[in-house]
Amino acid sequence: MAFQGGLTPGRYPTKEINQTKVMEIAPDIWMIEGYVSDNFFFKPPSSNCFILRDRDMVLLVDTGTYPHYREKLLTILEKYRRDGAKRLVLMLTQGHFDHVCNNDIILEAGYSDVRFLVPEDEVSTLDIYNHWTGEYREVMEYYNPYREMGFTFPAAIPNIASRISLALAQRMVDGQIAKLFRWVKTMADDAEILYNDSRITRRYGDVEFNGWEIGRFFAVHDATHSPGHLSFYDPEHKLFITGDATLEINPPFFNSNFNNCISMMGKFKRFAELGYVKLATDSHRSVTNATRLISVTKGEPLHKLQVIDTVEGEDCIEFYSFFETYYRALKDEVLSILKRRREATVHQIIQDLKASENPYVQFKVFIRMPKLPSRLEILVANVLKEQNIARRKEGNRIIFSHQ
Numbered sequence: 001m002a003f004q005g006g007l008t009p010g011r012y013p014t015k016e017i018n019q020t021k022v023m024e025i026a027p028d029i030w031m032i033e034g035y036v037s038d039n040f041f042f043k044p045p046s047s048n049c050f051i052l053r054d055r056d057m058v059l060l061v062d063t064g065t066y067p068h069y070r071e072k073l074l075t076i077l078e079k080y081r082r083d084g085a086k087r088l089v090l091m092l093t094q095g096h097f098d099h100v101c102n103n104d105i106i107l108e109a110g111y112s113d114v115r116f117l118v119p120e121d122e123v124s125t126l127d128i129y130n131h132w133t134g135e136y137r138e139v140m141e142y143y144n145p146y147r148e149m150g151f152t153f154p155a156a157i158p159n160i161a162s163r164i165s166l167a168l169a170q171r172m173v174d175g176q177i178a179k180l181f182r183w184v185k186t187m188a189d190d191a192e193i194l195y196n197d198s199r200i201t202r203r204y205g206d207v208e209f210n211g212w213e214i215g216r217f218f219a220v221h222d223a224t225h226s227p228g229h230l231s232f233y234d235p236e237h238k239l240f241i242t243g244d245a246t247l248e249i250n251p252p253f254f255n256s257n258f259n260n261c262i263s264m265m266g267k268f269k270r271f272a273e274l275g276y277v278k279l280a281t282d283s284h285r286s287v288t289n290a291t292r293l294i295s296v297t298k299g300e301p302l303h304k305l306q307v308i309d310t311v312e313g314e315d316c317i318e319f320y321s322f323f324e325t326y327y328r329a330l331k332d333e334v335l336s337i338l339k340r341r342r343e344a345t346v347h348q349i350i351q352d353l354k355a356s357e358n359p360y361v362q363f364k365v366f367i368r369m370p371k372l373p374s375r376l377e378i379l380v381a382n383v384l385k386e387q388n389i390a391r392r393k394e395g396n397r398i399i400f401s402h403q
Contacts, residue, residue, distance in 0.1 A: 017046075017068045021286070022076075025310050026237040026279060028053035032072045033309075034064060034098070036289040038371045045373070047099045047283040050241055051076050052234060054215035057087040058111075061232055061241065062283060063102035070102050077109040087113040089214055093243025093283050094226040095125035095186065096252075103187040117214070118191040119221060122228025125255075126188040135254050142254075142381040142391070143346035143398060196221075205274040207267055209233075224261045225250060231268075238278040240316070242268065246282045246323050248293065248306070248367060249374035251382045258331060258382045265324035272316040280311040280319055293367065302326065302363055329360035334383040339402045346380045346398070353380070 021033040030051040037043035046065035051058060051073065058080050063073065077088065088111035092099055095118070106114050118126065125131050136145050199210045202218055211220045211230070220231040225244035232241045244250070246265075251258045271277055290307040294300070301307050303322045311319045337352040338344055344352075353376055354365050367374045384391070384400055391400045 017066055019288070020068065020072065021288070021309075022072055023309065025281065026234070026239055029234065029237060029239060030076050031281065031309075032064070032069060033286045034284055034289060035066070036284060036292045036372070038292065038295070040370050040373050045098045045284070046101075047093070047244075048281070048286065049073060050232070051080075052217060052232070053080055053085065054217065056085050057089060057215045058085045059214055059217055059232075060088065060090045060106065062093055062099040062243075063090070063105060065098045065101045067102075070105050073102065073105055074109060077105075077111075081110055086111065088115070090114075090116045091214065091219060091230065091232075092118065092122070093231070093241075094229045095122045095128070095131075095188075096226065096244075097128050097184050099283065100126065100128075100186045101184050104185060106187075116187060116191045117194050117212075118188070119194045119212075119228035119230065120196055121221075121223065122226060123188065123191070123193065125226050125228065126186045126191070128184055128186065131253075139254050139378075139381055141398070142384065143377055144396070145377065204271060204276050207271045207274065207276075209267070222260065222264045223257055224264050225256055226253065227255055227257070233276075235276075238276060240268070240271070240277045240280050242280070242282045244283050246319070247284055248326070248363070249372060250327065251378055252373055252375065254378055254381060254385075256378070256382060257386070258327065258379070259386050262324060262327045262331065265320050265327060269317055269320035269324060272320055277316045278313055280316045281309065285309065285311075293372065302359060326360050326363075329358055330364055330379060331383050333358055333361050334380050335387065338384075338389065338400060341402070343399050343401050345400070346377055346384070349380045349400075350376045 017035055023031045025031050032049040034048040035046040037045065044065060046069065047062045049064045049069060050061040052061065058077060060073065060077070063069065088106055088109055090103060090106045103116065106116060139145050194212055199212060199221060202209050202211065209218070209220045211218055216234065216236060218233045220233060222229055222231050222245055225247065229243055229245060231243050231245055245261065250256060250261050286309050287307060290301070294307065305311055305315060305319045305322060333353060333356055334349060337349050341348065353361055356362065364374065364379070365376065369375055389400045390403060391398055
């Protein structure tokens with residue numbers, strides 16, 4: 001069943017979603033525009049969805065959040081079935097809820113051969129409730145996640161009282177997450193697992209990608225936004241769909257790999273420089289969505305290519321270069337703050353990020369929860385984790401030391 005809307009059922013933005021654009025961005029390559037709002041919990045986002053045809057096979061990439069997208073997707077899928085397509089393959093750029101809520105439409109499309117393929121590293125992400133609630137417990141080794149949500153635990157509180165308060169906070173958060181995702185059925189039990197040892201290596205000039213062949217398309221396992229994150233390449237149209245690898249909110253989760261976000265942008269840029277990419281987009285790129293995102297920041301876009309449906313020609317190089325610069329700037333600022341302070345908690349680093357004059361950092365600060373699913377604390381914790389920064393506990397505080 002598709003998502004029913006926010007923490008209160010039925011409260012989803014019908015007017016805005018009804019304006020969804022359906023675009024044939026290349027011959028037999030369709031992009032159904034997603035949705036971005038300024039209130040993540042009550043009007044959650046939806047990813048762009050893609051339908052790519054290769055002779056008698058149709059590849060469906062992501063299915064979006066709201067029921068509205070079902071009609072749009074089924075119309076195109078049924079058109080190709082009537083035109084002779086027999087095989088339907090569903091794959092996901094990642095298993096996050098805004099990409100999976102209509103997965104069961106593959107059972108309604110009338111195809112005789114249907115497959116749902118998921119990388120083994122992404123299976124746990126498809127368990128949406130446990131993925132979200134489990135993360136809050138995991139990050140407790142780096143910072144108190146409930147502090148950012150309004151729960152504070154002064155050092156004066158006795159240990160037992162603090163534990164009780166934390167347990168209460170966990171139950172409250174778990175309950176709200178359960179409400180948010182209670183209607184989402186991902187069809188994870190019906191998925192075929194793509195095991196890592198089944199990946200093949202594709203070489204394009206001096207660029208190498210690992211992944212899986214799906215007809216003429218290549219699913220690149222980039223492991224950026226999530227452990228099993230995929231980008232999709234179509235060599236016929238030199239089209240590259242990079243999912244959430246190219247997204248301003250990275251990293252959104254503790255199991256995101258921010259170092260991979262940076263290194264993959266370098267690979268993607270080189271891929272485009274070699275002439276293999278002439279048309280680019282991703283899971284949330286569109287003029288409409290970008291305009292909403294920029295309005296939330298109350299400022300100007302960092303780059304003209306943020307406010308666009310698709311990127312074409314030589315601009316593809318600049319597109320990946322922008323994200324490489326953006327991600328590096330965020331990481332460098334976190335490490336610079338820690339170096340300057342010598343010792344700091346995650347929350348102390350966040351306070352310095354908020355005061356930064358770096359335009360990339362300022363942009364990241366403006367797009368925070370609950371407006372958009374961008375979390376400064378996850379950015380900081382990811383950087384510290386991936387750099388193996390030493391930490392120690394002092395009472396309720398977790399302190400990181402510059403090495």
